Amino acid sequence: MNLVDWDFAVTVGSRVAGPGPEVSAEEAAAAVLELREGAARSTPLVREFTGLHAAAATAPVLVVDRAGWLRANADGFATILAPIVDKLTEKKGPPSAIAEAIGSRVTGAEVGLMLGFLGSKVLGQFDPFFAPHGRLLLVAPNIVHIERELSADPTDFRLWVCLHEETHRVQFTANPWLGDHLLAQMHAVADTIEPSALLEGLRRGAESIRSGNGSVLDLVSSPEQKEILDRVTGVMSLLEGHADVVMDGVGPSVIPSVAEIRTKFNQRRKGAGSLDKLLRRLLGLDAKMAQYRDGAVFVRHVVDKVGMEQFNAVWTGPETLPSKAEITDPDAWVARVL
Structure with a gap:
């Protein structure tokens, strides 16, 4: 059963998404090189600040264009949705070839529209579901676009x-268990899905989005979910x-200009156009901005109180992760933990 035509998406x-800003071949090559160097330079800086040690030669760093990011995310979504598709097929049975082709193409178009919007915004992303240890994607066209928009120093912004x-x-x-834990949550969602409830959730979510009072997160509706x-x-x-x-x-x-970059970057988030703001809300991206803010407050509070070494108990296993309530x-x- 193909829930989504990923190639069409x-x-x-x-x-x-489009190709991104116009750059010469020389500028593109320089940006790719600087991003690779920035990622390599960041590794010991992150280790020294956090005390976390990542094994060498794991989780490759890939500098990609927008199409490369789209393909990587299509592959990632296919992995995440696999248990849900299997569960629906088991419960409802496979659809006819015609129904499957039409249905997967429609959902492919819908997913493609969502990914296209995101693909023009995302600066980087870690993909924890890419075997065997994940991969880091840096989206060069978007980074160049934003650094130009902010009039930021390119070297500083790229390292930031x-x-x-x-x-x-x-x-x-x-913490290799972390990716497995997130994937397990996807399997847990699949275990709660009934075909009739899924259809009802889709209908209710679509209505809330059309009315402007909801987001795609409304598709998750049952208490278990x-x-x-x-x-x-x-x-x-x-x-x-x-x-x-x-x-x-x-x-x-x-980064000499880090304060200026942070100020301009935060201001840019506030100054998005009305269509951009609407799409961000419908896609649940406003919630993601809250995650940055609330999560940072949580980390700073705990580190200020007990120090980074004790804070790192958070990475022990699923049982030491903060709940949504504990984040605030x-x-x-x-x-509870310390």
Whole structure:
């Protein structure tokens, strides 16, 4: 059963995202080289600041264009959705060839539109589901586009981005159980899905989006699914907030214009156009911005209270990860874990 035509999704997404800013061959080569060097330079900086040690020669760093990011994410989504597709096939049986072809192409177009919008925005991403140890993607056209938009120093901005994304690579490669834990949450979602409930959830989610009162997150509707989503939200808030704390902690010592970059970058988030803001809300990206903010507050509070070494108990295993509630109540996490 093919729930999504992933090739068609990549085709649609590539058209929506476009190629990115115009750069000469020399500029493109220089950007790729500087991003690779920035990622390599970031590794010891992240290790020294966090105390996390990632094994050498794991989780490769790839500098990609927008189409490369789209293909990587299509592959990642296919991996995540595989248990859900298997469960639906088991419960409902395979559809006819015609129904499958039409249905997968429609969903492929919808996913492609979403990926196309994101593919023009994302600066970098760690893919924890790429075998065997994940991979780090740095999206060169988007990084060049934003550094130009902010009138930022290219070398400084590229290293700033690399510090954040390399922190994600270190989080997962220093703690190999973390990717397995997130994938297990996807399997847990599959175990809660009934075909009739899925259809009802899709209808309710579509209505809420059309009315402007919801996001794609509304597709997760049952109490069991919301409980899983809360667990994932706690993890993602930790990961994003931790990376922001690292980039702001390391940045001043190695990036001369880091304060200016942070100010301009935060201001840019506020100044997005109305369509951009609408799409961000519908895709749940406003929630992601909250993850950066709340997660960073959590990490800073705990580190200020007990130090980085004791904070690193958070990486022991699933049981020491903060819940969604603990992200906004870090003292509760300290009391429970430490």
